[in-house]
Each structure stands twice: as structure tokens, then as C-alpha cells.
Amino acid sequence: MSQSHQAQIDAFMAQVTAQNPHEPEFIQAVQEVAETVIPFISDHPQYAKHRILERMVEPERTIIFRVPWTNDAGEVQINRGYRVEFNSAIGPYKGGLRFHPTVTLSVLKFLGFEQVFKNSLTTLPMGGGKGGSDFNPKGKSDAEVMRFCQSFMTELARHIGPNTDVPAGDIGVGGREIGYLFGQYKRLRNEFTGVLTGKGRNWGGSLIRPEATGYGTVYFAAEMLATKGQNFEGKSAVISGSGNVAQYAVEKCIQMGAKVLTMSDSKGFIHDSAGIDQEKLAWIMDLKNNRRGRIQEYVNQFPGATFHEGQRPWGIACHAAFPCATQNELNAEEAQALVSNGCIVIAEGANMPSTPEAIEVFNHAKVLFAPGKASNAGGVATSGLEMSQNSLRISWSREEVDERLLNIMKDIHSQCVTYGKDANGHVDYVRGANIAGFVKVADSMIDQGVV
Ligand code: NDP
Numbered sequence: 001m002s003q004s005h006q007a008q009i010d011a012f013m014a015q016v017t018a019q020n021p022h023e024p025e026f027i028q029a030v031q032e033v034a035e036t037v038i039p040f041i042s043d044h045p046q047y048a049k050h051r052i053l054e055r056m057v058e059p060e061r062t063i064i065f066r067v068p069w070t071n072d073a074g075e076v077q078i079n080r081g082y083r084v085e086f087n088s089a090i091g092p093y094k095g096g097l098r099f100h101p102t103v104t105l106s107v108l109k110f111l112g113f114e115q116v117f118k119n120s121l122t123t124l125p126m127g128g129g130k131g132g133s134d135f136n137p138k139g140k141s142d143a144e145v146m147r148f149c150q151s152f153m154t155e156l157a158r159h160i161g162p163n164t165d166v167p168a169g170d171i172g173v174g175g176r177e178i179g180y181l182f183g184q185y186k187r188l189r190n191e192f193t194g195v196l197t198g199k200g201r202n203w204g205g206s207l208i209r210p211e212a213t214g215y216g217t218v219y220f221a222a223e224m225l226a227t228k229g230q231n232f233e234g235k236s237a238v239i240s241g242s243g244n245v246a247q248y249a250v251e252k253c254i255q256m257g258a259k260v261l262t263m264s265d266s267k268g269f270i271h272d273s274a275g276i277d278q279e280k281l282a283w284i285m286d287l288k289n290n291r292r293g294r295i296q297e298y299v300n301q302f303p304g305a306t307f308h309e310g311q312r313p314w315g316i317a318c319h320a321a322f323p324c325a326t327q328n329e330l331n332a333e334e335a336q337a338l339v340s341n342g343c344i345v346i347a348e349g350a351n352m353p354s355t356p357e358a359i360e361v362f363n364h365a366k367v368l369f370a371p372g373k374a375s376n377a378g379g380v381a382t383s384g385l386e387m388s389q390n391s392l393r394i395s396w397s398r399e400e401v402d403e404r405l406l407n408i409m410k411d412i413h414s415q416c417v418t419y420g421k422d423a424n425g426h427v428d429y430v431r432g433a434n435i436a437g438f439v440k441v442a443d444s445m446i447d448q449g450v451v
Pocket of ligand 1: 169170171172173174213241242243244245246264265266267324325326327329349350351376377379380
């Protein structure tokens, strides 16, 4: 990178850091975008003139609210609720809700900022937003989760709507929570609309939405492998997480002929050298989704496997790695271990799971690396398809949605190649995704004036 570009990036980041103190995750996400987009802006001065990037790092609106509720013992509990409406240049705000004790404004701003680029890449008309709460659904009864969701939605309902802001799920927000949130919205507004995505099949949900993020991540990785004339047949895969994204990444890997060796949760990872097959995966899905158990229990059911407490799976040799749990879950040392052990493709199912230093290791090794905003965009893309079906009051078949998802992932891949291909043929998917996502939003912002 030239010295003048570096100076521009440093000046921009100094300003962002001063304006957003105590927001490390947000600053990390902006830094990654700034490093690739600022050199591009310097060749396209219209974006500098309209101060597009400066405007894009400021959410259009941030809502923070109290969420009081009563637990089963009759005690009053208080959580904090958020919705960050980041950018609506290309459509209504769209992005998930996260319920997890680690939720802060910084985490939601990083997620909302990334969402703007991701949604742009999907080619669908969706702006970017994100929300959630520091509420921890783990260990709570269904009745407690319902009371929390009802209280959360009582405030959120003022700010969202099918043409304004359409939330979805994320960590800690699955089908159960979306159901309670939707029920309360409907009751308050007295209208049945597609205001949330990830809905149940009987009440406006789309087929393939639960599968979409995990499937899409693996479709994207398959596209990357195809650029090298390779596929998943006979390859091994290491996956972190055991939630929604991880489960369906495992399923698609199995379907494509890969052997999946690991899954994890916040307590550690399981390693099954015989491979997690469809039958074992069905057991895991029941454990996590119905019995709400811990991944550790896998080794009691399948004694050939081992549990590694407090550890992450990146030391296990594999051809492909899919971080599908949470942000900053793969550091430089672990990235080096993956590369040294022969990993050739890494596709992020989670948002920002690789630290900046880990990404540097991948870039240096010239392995195939896809950032989450490109590779995990299948989830929000299918949410966009759910919105279309709701508006049209129709329901597409499983095959139809899956085919659209596959085509969207191929399209995102080719946008990344367009903007990310180096002279030597190597594709920098981070640069490609950032610039491709930026251009559509930036051009729309210019069209719409200073708003
Ligand atoms: P889930 O809540 O279904 O699963 C999250 C998984 O990650 C669980 O296994 C959880 O373990 C683990 N995890 C969460 N926090 C931590 C932590 N701090 N350290 C280690 N493990 C952790 O969430 P999703 O599968 O929906 O989301 C996973 C990731 O994918 C997130 O980054 C999310 O933003 C991203 N994503 C999700 C999309 C979706 O459609 N759901 C769309 C695009 C991105 P435990 O049970 O122990 O907490």
C-alpha cells in the first residue's frame, strides 16, 4: 500500500476512534473496510466529494431502551435493548437480533456496519441494521423467554415495520424467540405482516431459511475451490459452533462429500475422527435445538470422539475451515496452525470470527479466505426471499429457494472476483467484498442527496 493511502487511512481511523471511544469491535470492522475502500475512493473522487465513507460509519439512528420483565420466581429483571438502524440507502433496514450477555453497543454497531455491505452484496433491496440485548436465554424457561421477548418487542415495535426495518434472528434468537416477538408485534399493531424473518413455516416463514446461512457458506467455499479446479469430495472440514449456522454448514459439507471432524460451543470442541455423519448430526440438532444441551454430551453418545474443554478446533488438520460461532474466535496463531496443517480454504459462517492478524496470515499464505460479509450472506439473502414471498403472499418450494440461494452465492462470489482479483490471479475476497458492497450503497447515497 502506498504511503499516501496509509496516511489517509490513519487519519480516517483516528477520527472514527475519537468519535467512538470504547467500541473496539466497531473500530475493528471499520478498519478492515477502510483499508480496502479508501485506496479505491482515491481513484474514484466522487465518493470523497460526497463524504460517503464518513457518512457510512455513522448509523442513521440508534435506539437504546430498557427491557423490564419478571422471572419465574416473580422477581423483576432489567435488561438493555438496542436497535442500530445503520443505513437505508438501498432498502429497509435489515439484520438480526442477538440475545447474549456479551452484547454491547460496540458489538451491534460492528454487526450493523458489516450488514450494510453484506446486504448490498446479496443484490436484494435491503439496507443494514442490527439489534439485540444483553439478555441470556440460556437456562431460562420458555415462559421467561416469552415474557422477555414480549417486553423487548413492546418498545421495538415503535421503530420497525415491513417497509422500515425488518429484524431476524442471530445468536440466541432462533425460531422460538422469533415466534414470541412476532406474536407480540401482531398483537400491538393488529396487523399480520412480514415484519420479522425466520418465521415458522405455518405463519409466513420461508423454506430453507433455517438452512440458508450454513448452506450458503459452503456453497461459497465450493465456488472458491472451483477456481482452483477442486471440490469437497474426500476433503476434511473443521467447523466451530453448534448453533444454527454450524449445524447446516455441517449438513451441506456432508452432502458435498466432505468429512466433518469437529463442532464446538463456548465450553470446548468435540473431535470425531470418524466424521460427523448425517445421523450423528441429527442427534446434535436434537441435543442443541430441543434438549438445549451442551456439545460435550456428544462423546457419551459416540465414544470414539473426544472433548477438548476450553479449546477451539483450529489445531486439527483439515482441508477446509468454517468458523461458525462468534467474533474473534480464530487468532493468528490458530490461523498459522491451519495453514501449516494443509488447510486451503476458510469461509466464515460467523461474523468477523477471524482477527485482523489471522486474516493477514491467510493473505500471506495465499489460501482461499472468504470474509463473513460475503460467505455468510446466504442467511440474509434468504430473509430477503422470505420478504418477497410475504409481499406476494406466496410460498416457493424448497428447491426453488435453494436454487435462488445457490445463484445468489455464485453472484456474490463473482462480485468479489471482479473487485478483488490481483494481477497475479490471486483473489483477495476481503477487498472484493468490501468494494463491491460499497459501490452500490455509495452510488445510491449520492443519488439520494445529503440525507
Ligand atoms: P446460535 O445461537 O444458533 O449458535 C451460536 C454458537 O456459537 C453456539 O454453538 C454457541 O455456543 C457459540 N458461541 C456463541 N458465543 C460464543 C463465544 N463467545 N465463544 C464461543 N462460542 C460461542 O447462533 P448462530 O448460529 O445463528 O450464529 C453464529 C454466528 O453466525 C454469529 O456470528 C452470527 O452473527 C453469524 N450469522 C448468523 C446468521 C443466521 O442466519 N443465524 C446469519 C449470518 C451470520 P454456546 O451455546 O456455548 O453459547
